[in-house]
Amino acid sequence: xxxxxxxxxxxxxxxxxALGEPLLxxxxxxxxxxxxxxxxxxxxxxxxxRESGASVVGVDASADMVQxxxxxxxxAYRIDGHDLDFDAEFDVVFSNAAIHWMRRDPDRVLRGVHRxxxxxxxxxxxxxxxxxxxxxxxxxxxxxxxxxxxPEQISRRFYPGTADYxxxxxxxxxxxxxxxxxxRPTPLPxxxxxxxxxxxREQAALLPARDHEGFFTSIARxxxxxxxxxxxxxxxxxxxxxxxxxxxxxxxxxxLSALRPA
Numbered sequence: 001x002x003x004x005x006x007x008x009x010x011x012x013x014x015x016x017x018a019l020g021e022p023l024l025x026x027x028x029x030x031x032x033x034x035x036x037x038x039x040x041x042x043x044x045x046x047x048x049x050r051e052s053g054a055s056v057v058g059v060d061a062s063a064d065m066v067q068x069x070x071x072x073x074x075x076a077y078r079i080d081g082h083d084l085d086f087d088a089e090f091d092v093v094f095s096n097a098a099i100h101w102m103r104r105d106p107d108r109v110l111r112g113v114h115r116x117x118x119x120x121x122x123x124x125x126x127x128x129x130x131x132x133x134x135x136x137x138x139x140x141x142x143x144x145x146x147x148x149x150x151p152e153q154i155s156r157r158f159y160p161g162t163a164d165y166x167x168x169x170x171x172x173x174x175x176x177x178x179x180x181x182x183x184r185p186t187p188l189p190x191x192x193x194x195x196x197x198x199x200x201r202e203q204a205a206l207l208p209a210r211d212h213e214g215f216f217t218s219i220a221r222x223x224x225x226x227x228x229x230x231x232x233x234x235x236x237x238x239x240x241x242x243x244x245x246x247x248x249x250x251x252x253x254x255x256l257s258a259l260r261p262a
Contacts, residue, residue, distance in 0.1 A: 020096035032054075033091040033092055035055065039099065040058030040060050040066075041097075046058045057074075090116050092123075093124070095125040096125070119261065128253065139219045144206070147207065161254075175261050176256070179254070191247070195249070
């Protein structure tokens with residue numbers, strides 16, 4: 001994915017770690033446990049884990065996000081999720097809203113997670129599931145097509161179904177404790193264009209920089225009939241956007257806990 005901007009992420013995508021809070025409950029008591037936060041982002045959830053008594057290490061592919069985590073006083077490293085090189089070091093590997101970006105070889109990611117865990121350790125994660133942001137992607141792909149960009153040129157994220165991911169977990173050596181998919185319609189705190197500036201950067205990069213803002217605006221126009229709720233205003237949107245309503249994105253999540261057997 002390349003480097004993310006921590007300041008922009010904190011401003012326009014703070015809902016992502018906020019929605020990861022319920023995932024922390026699956027970990028139970030983490031006091032004295034060593035936890036790897038895979039795809040730690042700006043370190044907000046890693047900080048919550050440390051406050052709960054865990055010894056936390058964060059890894060992320062973005063140098064800016066790693067620095068933001070370090071600035072919170074948390075040990076962190078710039079490591080791609082495909083290249084985890086830990087060996088039986090952690091009681092828990094935790095990951096929120098990150099694994100679907102690790103699309104090059106999802107099975108290699110899982111093998112690295114398994115290797116990083118101590119025998120008897122747990123992998124607890126949430127990622128995009130099958131059908132995640134389907135309406136958003138439809139609008140992006142349609143707009144790309146009008147600009148001469150074919151689907152074969154567009155990078156797709158990894159949004160597995162439960163049966164697919166169960167097989168991958170088991171092939172990597174895990175014993176599944178819980179695996180469930182659920183719809184989570186997600187209201188945005190601001191404008192859809194702000195969300196696109198973060199999460200559709202790869203698609204925009206296929207166009208000249210001068211066309212990016214028009215690209216985002218056109219995608220929003222296509223997606224509005226499916227995703228814009230005219231009955232509710234976004235709390236942090238500019239006044240000019242409040243009149244149009246609030247964006248509610250069609251998120252689907254896959255939540256899991258899996259054991260590395262002793």
